[in-house]
Amino acid sequence: MKNIGKTLFLALLLLPWSAAVMAQGTGGQVTGNVQFDGQFTRADSVIGATQAPERWLMNARADILYTNGGFNAGLRFESYLPPLPGFNTQYKGYGIANYFVKYANDLLDVTAGTFYEQFGNGLILRAYEDRYIGIDNALLGLSFRLRPYRGIQLKGLGGVQRNYWSYGGGLVRGVDAEVDVNSLFKSLDEKPLRLSLGAGFVSRYEEAENIAAATPGYSLLLPLNVGAGSLRADVRYKGWLLAAEYARKGQDPNAMNGYIYRKGEALLLNAAYSQKGFSTSVQAKRVDNMAFKSVRSSTGEMLYINYIPAITKQHTYAFLCMYPYATQATGEMGLQADVMYKIKKETLLGGKYGTDIHFNCSMITGLVTSPIGGAGTDGYTSQFFATGEHYYTDLSLEVAKKLSSRHKAVCTYGYVVFNPTIEGHAGPQHHNHVLVADYTWRVATGKTLRFEGEWMGSDSHYDVEVDDKRAGDWLMALAEYSFGGHYFVSLSDQYCYRDGVGNYYTAAFGYTHDATRIQLSYGKQREGILCIGGVCRAVPATNGLTLGITTSF
Secondary structure, three states: OHHHHHHHHHHHHHHHHHHHHHOOOOOOEEEEEEEEEEEEEOOEOOOOEOOOOOOEEEEEEEEEEEEEOOEEEEEEEEEEOOOOOOOOHHHOEEEEEEEEEEEEOOOEEEEEEEEOEEOOOOOOOEEOEEOOOOEEOOEEEEEEEEEEEOOEEEEEEEEEEEEOOEEOOOEEEEEEEEEEHHHHOHHHOOOOEEEEEEEEEEEEEOOOOOOEOOOOOOEOOOOOEEEEEEEEEEEEEOOEEEEEEEEEEOOOOOOOOOOOOOOEEEEEEEEEEEEOOEEEEEEEEEEEOOOOEOOOOOOOOOOEOOOOOOOOOOOOOOOOOOOOOOOOOOEEEEEEEEEEEEEOOOEOOOEOOOEEEEEEEEEEEEEEEEEOOOOOOOOEEEEEEEEEEEEEEEEEEEEEEEOOOOEEEEEEEEEEEEOHHHHOOOOOOEEEEEEEEEEEEEEEOOEEEEEEEEEEEEOOOOOOOOOOOOOOEEEEEEEEEEEOOOEEEEEEEEEEEEOOOOEEEEEEEEEEEOOEEEEEEEEEEOOEEEEEOOEEEEEOOEEEEEEEEEEEO
16 A cells, blocks of 8 residues: 555656646746765775775765746655665665655645654754765655744644655654744834744654563553653844753653653753854753654664754864764753954954954763663753763864965864764773864966865874774875866875874866766775764775766756
């Protein structure tokens, strides 16, 4: 029945496209994009790279969207034959992974099929996709957005979550309401003080299963329905912003928390101020037992209903993101401060073009807890304001200056303290100092030469048993040249010169034409952890040839 239903759904989905083609484009618009990434692997015993039995690995996808007035329909074809290194092998295969139909007007949006959605900051619900780390927890079901009155938006949804090529057994249902108070009343519509309020509730239903209790012969009484709710507020006044969201989850014994019955909670705070040439923000969060999945026995990266934002800077330079932070949904506290300032032009430090300064600092710790029992109990108690074991510190200072109409330089200093506990490993904390120099020279119109140099000094040492190849002191150099906006070539090398392992070089060539980009590269990739927004996956060491093609129409 499921296969018949899916076939009928796809037939209905493709019907308007067929009609549009037969009408020679008069029945709507078809758009889409295609992405292909392939890699030919080689073994390298020094860096720990292995050769895949298939030799050639491939991730490919094609997204197609049909639009006709308020009607939209789309599908995505994916192929992993087999998946690239670092992607879960359960992705191996091909087929239609995403398909939907949607109708929208001024009052109502309705989507049937697979869809993505987020309530607030995602503390209780975030269905999203990140193709670069292999995360896709799309919901298959029905969702709607209702706008009954100006300034009011209501959301509702129900469905099951994608789990590679299948769907999890848990049913996810949710409702959310958001009110823009100023839009409700015309007398407040133009006021500088603006207020928006929101609230959401999400419920997961999953059938009971037999989980042994600590007492022999007994099983845990598992809740079939687990609910999570949140309240949020956003206040803005001219350049000021104050935002807060608090979420609370009911008893949810699961594999992530050791099947304890403690309730979960999360608090996220944000204060910011900005004006021309200056901005600053402070973020704080506290998370306690908020791992929320649609299948209680799941422990991998899939089937998360919610999302805990990482309040750490998302770096772009190699050594600054060598030790990224992985969000600890089971319990953490964090604080981040960010300041951006532009020194005015025609001043001693600003010069002709001004100088941009960006400072960021974040620190994450664990909670202070007292154990009271194992599976079947509340597990532990915690002190709300007390900070526990240090997990992570990231401090960076970036200075960017345009030296002339053709020359620009960026200098960055970073300091990272990393606790291997957050990746499930033992050992001492790592203290890393990073220096980055980035220089860009616009040689002629459309032609640019860029140099990048990085150094990282660390007190970490390579340990064969741990086999963390990020350890030690590193040097990196990169040179990149673009020809007239269509072609580019780059050479880079990361070399560990003390207490570590590896020399990782890469040569790349690329071509861009309109919406099409082709890139060919050969080199070595260091083993490590790739994180985006606090969500991470392990990346194995690789050595080989990589081809990437993207296009849109």
